Every structure is written in structure tokens, then in C-alpha cells.
Amino acid sequence: MLCSHVRPNTYQDSLRLMQLSRALADVPGVDRVSVVMGTPANKEMLRNAGLDVDGLDEAGPTDLVIAAGVADAAAAGALVARAHGLLTPRGPRSGRSGPPTVRSLDRAVAVLDDVNLGLVSIPGEYVAGEVDRxxxxGIHAFVFSDNVSIDDEVALKTRAIERGLLVMGPDCGTGCIRGIPLGFVNAVDDGAIGLVGASGTGLQEVMVQIGRLGGGVSHAIGVGGRDLSARVGGVMCLQGLRALDDDVATDVIVLVGKPPARRVRDRVMGLAGGLSKPVVAVLLGDRGSARVDGAVRHARTLEEAARVAVxxxxxxxxxPVTPRPEQRWITGLYTGGTLAAEAALLLADSRTGRASGARGHEVIDLGDDAYTRGRPHPMIDxxxxxxxxxxxxxxxxxxVLLLDVVLGYGAAADPAGALAQAVVEGLAKVQADGRDVAVVASVCGTDDDPQGASGQIRVxxxxxxxxxxxxxxAVRHALALVERRAGAKTPGPAPAEPVRRLLSETPRIVNIGLREFATSPFERGAEIVHLDWRPAAGGDRRVQSLLARLR
Structure with a gap:
């Protein structure tokens, strides 16, 4: 037999509907159950599934419809009782705190002063109106919602550009602003690598690999999967690149996506090549790119992009080091001969490797015979x-001072300890003179070596x-430090002040849609208020259109 239960004006988001369906499916005697909002499309879906229950025709878009096949009347009664219990509001648990909940955007702005980011996860047909508001x-938008028309996306992003704002999405699954997670994000340390991505899991993979390699992330700006299409034109990708180039917390930018339309690719790469910071681009499947395209380095895989960025x-x-203009050269002091030879080759092949005069980058192999006459090898002493x-x-x-540290049997008992003391004393003298020098090293060894690689790195x-x-x-990082200075360009027009503020302050968020998306930002320290959203005018499209015109 069929069982139905319709609750008027009980809007629930898609995640909550799924949770209700799963919970009610466990009621004894329930054969199948579907919990949906009473939209025309959902009602037609129920009819096609053989669940044309009583009250279905009269249900409206904001009415909750529970339709089920049950064994008998007792199972139907148990189903309705279970639904009532699940849908009855419960007071907060003792000692539990969380984001405050409001019923309107006006109230959200009143409760949380200076809101600057909206996190939107509502049905796609309602997104344009909410993001317009x-x-x-003057509030940026992170739009997780899908099924937004491309015309709406273009219109929203055009308005955002005019107002100096970001619209991240629609269909944007991943973002992170100053360590505050937006949507689906992995926990990574803060750092100097900023990302712009038209791919949610692509952003996640690059961020995870950056963390595993010892790097950290400043921001991850998702732009939605269609942003690099010919129709949208990469407008938010360009906005995100400019914003990260201007951001003081970001030193390197990573662009993640699939191959853009040719015209869009030319625009994006043209901008990326003119930024003041290095850009690593991973456009999966784009085989036409040279490995290095001016200031842009192209990676073939997400892992490679993370490695190059680190x-x-x-x-x-x-x-962090800020050398003076006259500080141009890298000097390597090596204890390993082959490591020294590798470093010398890489430095010689670089665009700053050969000087016009006598000076240039230099690598000294202190294990060479000329340096070991009458004294132990430097790996020993x-x-x-x-x-x-x-x-x-x-x-x-x-x-830059470039160094190697070689561990293993026969090597010094604590090479990093002896080296660290000399570095600390040398840097103190340099900094007392108002200068600074970057010291870069690698450690050739394992944790099973007598010295222990992890401990040596820590020292x-x-x-x-x-x-x-x-x-x-280590050599490539040293080169990046000097080449960044030698090849620095004057940035283009600075981002609008709202974008600068978003990246320089902890975001203040109104969460519109899935309540679960408010939890992670709240736990990470963001000021956030949850808007218990439901369609305006009971979902009546004609009335909604009239209201929109009145605004």
C-alpha cells in the first residue's frame, strides 16, 4: 500500500532531504520512501516512480512531501511518527554553541556587522536572485549550487566585476580564504602559495600535495567549472589571478583547470605572464603548452604543479627574505662533489646564470682535492x-647561500647542528648591517641514518x-628567489578594495543553504551566521518576478 504525508511550508535543503529519506527507509515495514519538496518536477518524478500518493496534486514548492510504499497501516503510522520526530525542532544541547540562525538577509547583516562573503548552496533556479541581493x-559570493543557467552565470559575474567583487562559482566545490574552508576543503597549513581553480578536486589534490611537500597555502579561489569556457570568458579566473598577485601573503600562484577555449587561454596566459609573481599552470589535457611560457611554468599533472610551486x-x-637590488648572486658551499656538479649545471642553464662581467653564480666543491689537503673531508669534519x-x-x-647536508654512516655525527650555529651567527651580523640573505639547503639522508634526517631538517x-x-x-628554489627579483614586472591595475579586504581579513560569512557548510568555517574561527533559507513567495515564480522588479 501507499502512504503519504505532506507538511505545508516546511522547506528543507537537498542534504536534509537525503538524510530524512535514509532515516525513514529504516522504519520497519517500509518498502521504499522518497522525501522531496513539492515542485512540479518532483511531483512528476514521484508519479513516474509509482508513488502518486494522496495530496500530491495540492502540494506546493515549499511543502514537504513524504511518499512511501509500506506493508500495512501500522508501518504507515510508524513512518509518520518517525517523520514528525525528525522534523520537530530541538533546542540546543547544554554547553553547545554554533553559528546563530536567522530567516532573512537583512537580519543576517544586522546580526553580523560588515558581512563580506555569502556561501550559497540552494537549488540552482533560485541562485541568481539570492546572489543579486x-x-x-557589496558581498562576495561563493556559489556551491549547480544547475544554474550559463546566462545567469555570465550576468552575475558581469555585475560582480562592475562592483569589484568575486563570484566564485556556480558549481564551485572548493575554496579557502585565509585558512577558512569553503565547501569541500582539506586541512592544510598556511603558507605562501595561492591557487585559482576551475576544478574542485583539482584544487584539493594540489593543496594536499603542497602540504605533503612541506609547503602551505595562502588562499584557494574556486571559480566554477564553466569559467574558462568561451561563453563566460574566464572573467573570475582573471579577477582571482590579479587578486593573488596583489596579495601580500602570496608569493607563488597556481592555476588549475581543464584546457580553456583558445581565446580565453590567450587572455588568461597573457595576464599570467605579466604578473609580478611566478605562476604555475596545470591545464589538464592541454598538450599545446611549452614547459615554460615566459613567466608561466606549465605542469602536466596536479602533483607536478604542487612540486613546482613548493x-x-x-x-x-x-x-621570508627581502634582498637589496645589488644582491644578485647565488653561492653554493657543497660537501658532496656530484651534488655540487648538479647544482652548477642547473645554475649555468638558468637565465641569470651568466653575468655580463666576471661575477656570476658560483658553486664551490669543498670536497675537492684542493680543499682537503691536510684536513678531513668536509662530510666528516x-x-x-x-x-x-x-x-x-x-x-x-x-x-642566496646554497648548501648540502649529507648524512649516513661515516659522515659527521651532527652536521646540521654545526652548520646551524654558523648560519645563525652569520645572519646576525648581516642583519645588523641592514641586509638579509636567504639560506637554502637540502638533506641527503633518511630517518634510519645514524643522524636521522627529520631531526637534522628540524635543526x-x-x-x-x-x-x-x-x-x-633547492637549486630551483634559489633560482626562483633571484629570478623573481630580476624579472619582476610592474603589476597591472590593482584589484578593487573589496577583493583586497576579503584576502587580507578573516571573512565574515552568511551561509545560505546547507547548514553543514557553516560548521567548518565556524570551527576555524570565522564569524558566520546561518540563513535558514526558503524560496520567496512560497516558490511562486510569478510573484518572485514581481518582487524582483520592485527591488
Missing amino acids: LLDR ELAGTRAGR PGARNQQIGAVLEDPETA LEQAGVTVLPSNAA
């Missing part, structure tokens, strides 16, 4: 290298050394 108030930005434990560190740091043209980082996963990565 956000934009009218090499350019350094690890989150790295010390690091004292010889330590004596030279001060002179290299004091050289007014040195921008170096505490001394202010940026440690990269390999010698080649």
Missing part, C-alpha cells in the same frame, strides 16, 4: 665549510634555513 550589498615558494618553515659561511653571507652581492629550519626535498629542488 548579495552583490547589491620549489618556487619554499616550504612553510622557510624564512664540517668545520672547513663553517669558516667560509660568514664571508659568503657578508658579501654585499650575495642573495636547520630552526636556524632560519629553507630546506627543500632534493638538491635540484
Whole structure:
């Protein structure tokens, strides 16, 4: 037999409807059950499924409809009782706190002063009206909702550009602003790598890999899967790139997506190549790109994009350094001969590797015969290298001191400890003169070595050394530091002040739609209020249109 239960004016979001359906399916004697809002499309779906229950014709878009096949009247009664219990509001648990709940945007703005971000996860047909209201108030929008027409997307993003705002999405699954998660996001450390992505899980994968490599993320700006299409034109991607280039917390930018339309690709790459910060682009499936396109480095995989970004930005434990214009050169003091040779080759191949005069990047192999006559090899006794560190740091043209640390049986018992002391003393003298030098290293070793690689890395980082996963990565990071200065361009027009504020302050959020999306930002320290949304005018499209005109 069929059983129905219609609750007038009981709007529930899609996640809540799914939860209700699962809970009611466990009631004994229930064969199948569907819980939907009474929209015309949903009612037609129930009829096609053989659930043309009593009261279905009269149900409206804001009425909750429970339709089920049950074994008998007792099962029907149990189903209705269970539904009543699930839908009856419960008071807050003792000691539990969370985001306040309001019923209108006006009330949300009154409760939380200076709201600057709306997190929207409502049915797609209602998105344009709600986002319009956000934009009218100067509020950025993160739109998780799908099934938004492309015409609405273009119109909303055009309005946002005119007002200096961001519309992230629609169909935007992932974002992160100053460590505050938006939608589906993994927990990663803060850092200097900013991301713009037209792919939710692509952003997640790059962020996760950055974290595993020791890097950190400043922001992740999702733009929605259609942003790079010819119809939308990449407008939010361009806005996001400009914003990250202007952001003081971001040193390297990663662009994630699928191949754009050709015209859009030209616009995006043209802008990316003119930014003041390096850009790593991973446009999956775009085989036409050179590996390096001006200032843009192209990666073939998400993992490669993360690796290159960390090499350019350094690890989150790295010390920020601002060399003077005259500090142009890298000097490497090495204990391993082959590592020194690899470093020298990479430096020579770089665009800053050859000087017009006699000076240039330099790698010294302190294990060479010329340096070991009458003294132990520097892998056994690091004292010889330590004596030279001060002179290299004091050289007014040195921008980066590049080092290797080699562990293993036969090597010094604590090479990082001896090196760290020399670095700390040398940097103190340099900084007392008003200068600074970046110190970059790699550690060749494992945790099973007598010295223990993790402990050695920790000692170096505490001394202010940026440690990269390999010698080649350390050299590439050192080059990025000097090339960024040598190739720095004047940025284009600065982002509008609302975008600057969004990236420079912890966002103040109104959550419109799925209540669950308010939890993570709240737990991470964001000021957030949840708007218990339901369609205006009971879902009546004609009345909604009239209300929109009155605004």
C-alpha cells in the first residue's frame, strides 16, 4: 500500500532531504520512501516512480512531501511518527554553541556587522536572485549550487566585476580564504602559495600535495567549472589571478583547470605572464603548452604543479627574505662533489646564470682535492665549510647561500647542528648591517641514518634555513628567489578594495543553504551566521518576478 504525508511550508535543503529519506527507509515495514519538496518536477518524478500518493496534486514548492510504499497501516503510522520526530525542532544541547540562525538577509547583516562573503548552496533556479541581493550589498559570493543557467552565470559575474567583487562559482566545490574552508576543503597549513581553480578536486589534490611537500597555502579561489569556457570568458579566473598577485601573503600562484577555449587561454596566459609573481599552470589535457611560457611554468599533472610551486615558494618553515637590488648572486658551499656538479649545471642553464662581467653564480666543491689537503673531508669534519659561511653571507652581492647536508654512516655525527650555529651567527651580523640573505639547503639522508634526517631538517629550519626535498629542488628554489627579483614586472591595475579586504581579513560569512557548510568555517574561527533559507513567495515564480522588479 501507499502512504503519504505532506507538511505545508516546511522547506528543507537537498542534504536534509537525503538524510530524512535514509532515516525513514529504516522504519520497519517500509518498502521504499522518497522525501522531496513539492515542485512540479518532483511531483512528476514521484508519479513516474509509482508513488502518486494522496495530496500530491495540492502540494506546493515549499511543502514537504513524504511518499512511501509500506506493508500495512501500522508501518504507515510508524513512518509518520518517525517523520514528525525528525522534523520537530530541538533546542540546543547544554554547553553547545554554533553559528546563530536567522530567516532573512537583512537580519543576517544586522546580526553580523560588515558581512563580506555569502556561501550559497540552494537549488540552482533560485541562485541568481539570492546572489543579486548579495552583490547589491557589496558581498562576495561563493556559489556551491549547480544547475544554474550559463546566462545567469555570465550576468552575475558581469555585475560582480562592475562592483569589484568575486563570484566564485556556480558549481564551485572548493575554496579557502585565509585558512577558512569553503565547501569541500582539506586541512592544510598556511603558507605562501595561492591557487585559482576551475576544478574542485583539482584544487584539493594540489593543496594536499603542497602540504605533503612541506609547503602551505595562502588562499584557494574556486571559480566554477564553466569559467574558462568561451561563453563566460574566464572573467573570475582573471579577477582571482590579479587578486593573488596583489596579495601580500602570496608569493607563488597556481592555476588549475581543464584546457580553456583558445581565446580565453590567450587572455588568461597573457595576464599570467605579466604578473609580478611566478605562476604555475596545470591545464589538464592541454598538450599545446611549452614547459615554460615566459613567466608561466606549465605542469602536466596536479602533483607536478604542487612540486613546482613548493620549489618556487619554499616550504612553510622557510624564512621570508627581502634582498637589496645589488644582491644578485647565488653561492653554493657543497660537501658532496656530484651534488655540487648538479647544482652548477642547473645554475649555468638558468637565465641569470651568466653575468655580463666576471661575477656570476658560483658553486664551490669543498670536497675537492684542493680543499682537503691536510684536513678531513668536509662530510666528516664540517668545520672547513663553517669558516667560509660568514664571508659568503657578508658579501654585499650575495642573495642566496646554497648548501648540502649529507648524512649516513661515516659522515659527521651532527652536521646540521654545526652548520646551524654558523648560519645563525652569520645572519646576525648581516642583519645588523641592514641586509638579509636567504639560506637554502637540502638533506641527503633518511630517518634510519645514524643522524636521522627529520631531526637534522628540524635543526636547520630552526636556524632560519629553507630546506627543500632534493638538491635540484633547492637549486630551483634559489633560482626562483633571484629570478623573481630580476624579472619582476610592474603589476597591472590593482584589484578593487573589496577583493583586497576579503584576502587580507578573516571573512565574515552568511551561509545560505546547507547548514553543514557553516560548521567548518565556524570551527576555524570565522564569524558566520546561518540563513535558514526558503524560496520567496512560497516558490511562486510569478510573484518572485514581481518582487524582483520592485527591488
